[in-house]
Amino acid sequence: MEEGPMDLPVIQYAKKICEQELRKALAAGKEGGIEIYYQPFVHVSTGKVIGAEALTRWVHPLLGDISPRIFVPLAESNGLVTDLDRYVLTVACQQARRWQDTYGPIRIATNISPHSLQHADFVAVILNVLQETRLPPECLEIELTENIAIRQEHTLSILARLKGLGIKIAIDDFGTGYSSLNYLRVFPVDTLKIDQVFVRDVENSQQEVPITSAIIRLAHELNLQIVAEGVESEEQKNYLLRKDCHVMQGFLFSKPLPADQFERFLQASVQSGSRIGRC
Template sequence: MASGRVSTVEALLRWRHPERGLLLPQHFLPVAEESGLIVPIGEWVLKEACRQARAWGDAGFPVSVAVNLSAAQLAHARLLPAVDAALQGAGLAPGALELEIAEDALLRSEPAFETALALRARGVQLSIDRFGTGTSSLEALRRFPLTKLKIDRSYVGDVGHDPVDAAMVPAIISVARSLGLRVVGEGVETAEQLDFLRQHGCDDYQGFYAGAAMATPDLSPHPG
């Protein structure tokens, strides 16, 4: 937030369908989860993300890479070996990998807690994604060994116009800060939103104001 430096790049998945063109996740991930294909797809994403993060580091741009995990991946026995293989294959430090987990997925099964502990023991960063949209947010913050909280874009988008959101965002930041978590504001599209987050002590931001999704991100500092 203070320097405009790119600290983390989030991996986004697209499918280049031979007939339908470029498909967004909502058009294919539900089927992948229902069929079980989300596990091998997720392993491929982990490997590619770690490989790219190592390549950026070697090129003089040391950044973390964030990868989203579904509830099915978090509960699967192959997750920990897949993370180990991706890190070792790329020669990437565990601290440079951030796994993003929706709050509902964290609380869906008891194995998720043990898996989260094992990931943190390895040094992998864990963030709770889209905070404020689930059903047991504070429980997730209390129980799990998280390192980062990402405020959902639905709160950030209206901070300049909705007094409720304008009150909620500082409250979320305060709770996260008391728990020692780094805070990210999602969906930042305007200078007004960025200034609001900065004034209330948010650490990082992401959104179109920083840059749209792209195949090869420009990692030079952003003037915001």
């Protein structure tokens, strides 16, 4: 249904209400309905859980589940996204440190908005979080999407400083944008994450197979870690293994889980003899 002129005030009002509610939620944290879920990275050949991606969920007491596709752009447009990134980073690092104390090294990956990277104190924010949580820098991975402005000298300087501290840099959804290869030329990258669109049809599509294979070969040639996103079937897993991609993420292994359920996932992994790997 197309939006008419009378719909615009309603939409603007709804956005204003959501903005106000998001401010309240960020101030209240978990009590405001902002929760962090964790989806594991699994080294399939060994069965080891080597890390997890921290994903934000917002469950409003009246509005219910609000999609990240709604509240993240809203946060970016009204200046709240840096507060959101800081909150997710803090909670995820705290949780990762607790798991490390019990199960050993585990890498935690968080998505960072391009807007946050433009803040002059962004590196200081990350350093403070790492110091407060006692999480080793090498156990934190920053995930970037192709929305980032790669030509800005400030952004490149920030990423170089993070890399110098030992923090890992990952390109999320690799292959979906026009500037994928330029990322590898410009950024100090550690990890490529193959977008699920190149994983979904690898056992059927003649078009996706050579692209997926090429991304994996490229990562190996550049000595980068490769992670396949959105793995949902044994056929996809086996294909990726044959192509020498061993770290995977997807519903075949686990959906995103709240912290307590993720810890049970870790416990089961350890009890089965699959120890957590190093960061």
